[in-house]
Amino acid sequence: MRDDEGDYRIPPGGGVPWRDLSVEEARRPPERDLEITDVKTMAVAGNFTWGLVKVETNTEHYGLGETFRAEAALDMAERLVVDLKGENPLDVDRLLELMNQRYTGCGRVGQSAFTGVETALWDIKGKVLDVPVYELLGGKYRDEITIYCDTHGGESLGQAASRDPTDVYTPESYARAAREVVDEGFEALKFDLDVLTSRDVDTAARRLDNESIEHKVSLVEAVRDEIGYDVDLGMDLHWNFTVETARRIGKRLEPYDLAWLEDPVPPEQVEAHARLAEELHLPILTGENVVTAARFDDYARAGAMDIAAPDVNKCGGLWELRKIATVCDLRGIPLAPHNISSPVGTIAGVHVCAAIPNFLALEWHARDVPWWGDLVRRTDAPDEPILEDGYVELPEGPGLGVELDPDVAAEHLVEGSELFV
Ligand code: MG
Secondary structure (H helix, E strand, O other), X not given: OOOOOOOOOOOOOOOOOOOOOOOOOOOOOHHHOOOEEEEEEEEEEOOOEEEEEEEEEXXXXXXXXXXXXXXXXXXXXXXXXXXXXXOOXXXXXXXXXXXXXXXXXXXXXXXXXXXXHHHHHHHHHXXXXXXXXXXXOXXXXXXXXXXXXXXXXXXXXXXXXXXXXXXXXXXXXXXXXXXXXXXXXXXXXXXXXOOOOOOOOOHHHXXXXXXXXXXXXXXXXXXXXXXXXXXXXXXXXXXXOOHHHHHHHHHHHHHHOOOEEEOOOXXXXXXXXXXXXXXXXXXXXXXXXXXXXXXXXXXXXXXXXXXXXXXXXXXXXXXXXXXXXXXXXXXXXXXXXXXXXXXXXXXXXXHHHHOOOOEOOEEEOOXXXXXXXXXXXXXXXXXXXXXXXXXXXXXXXXXXXXXXXXXXXXXXXXXXXXXXX
């Protein structure tokens, strides 16, 4: 909702209890008495459009963050400067609460925008206090973050739309891709299993015939035959099926000891998730389209997820991700966060994954982008790769511990977007 000046402002009483979240005096010592001066955004063309956010202050310190994909979320993030200018960026929780209160009802786009800004605030806070972000989120459970590789057998979803899908998504192509990824050092990977397997399927009905299900089983079988059972293997269904079809698929996949079956039914169907989690002898993973800890609590209480997959750049912020981890940990649910972002958002996720006990693996979705790691440099080890042998080593530089390479950002800037460094 926009006001007369085009802002997304929602007046007091817009759906949540209205609290006065302003602070009259900063009351901080001079070295921590700083102000937000601007919020800038830019879009970089990776395999998705990566929405980067920069929050500037009246000191040398600035922060970087990332929204889930770009466009609307970036537009909104930039407009948040109206509310944030003059505020002390160290008040991360209060400013996130302020954004949530003023822009309630903006859904996943709003939470993506908040996340981009909030991540940048943590980056600033870490730089001001001269500590990495994970220290601010509770400290360290681990030094290396296990990354699971989103893997495509044949071609990416959508790219093969004009061809016979059974020629593209073959057991051989799945097995070959799995072998490559394991040989690159990954100990966890995931495939899309909602690839079309027949031109006759009525996709609107969300139901598959037996032949289509057998094709999916053949893909999974080929992967297990190639890489064995010591590798964590997830399969993603992208919300595409009815409970009965998801159940038929899941039952046939039980012998393959999957690490998880992802998003079998649409995200709003909490009870349907719970039925499948109860009936199938394989873990149900969901959550990339669920935002805020309150909604994850709904899923957790309903028994609707065995593994939670909040999206690092959409779920509502790094602090929100930490809260989601706590909500899930209370019910014995581990996190395998969804992540399709640039190294900025990925490293933000890495800091949270280091600081939570119930961590399984963090997604990486950029195997098709050879320059992915070149977009940033680690400030503590500029020549070290961001991702190596299936792991990200936790950065120890202040804040997120990475800075953008302006040349790489400029080279891949989305047309019409303005470069910040
Ligand atoms: Mg998914």
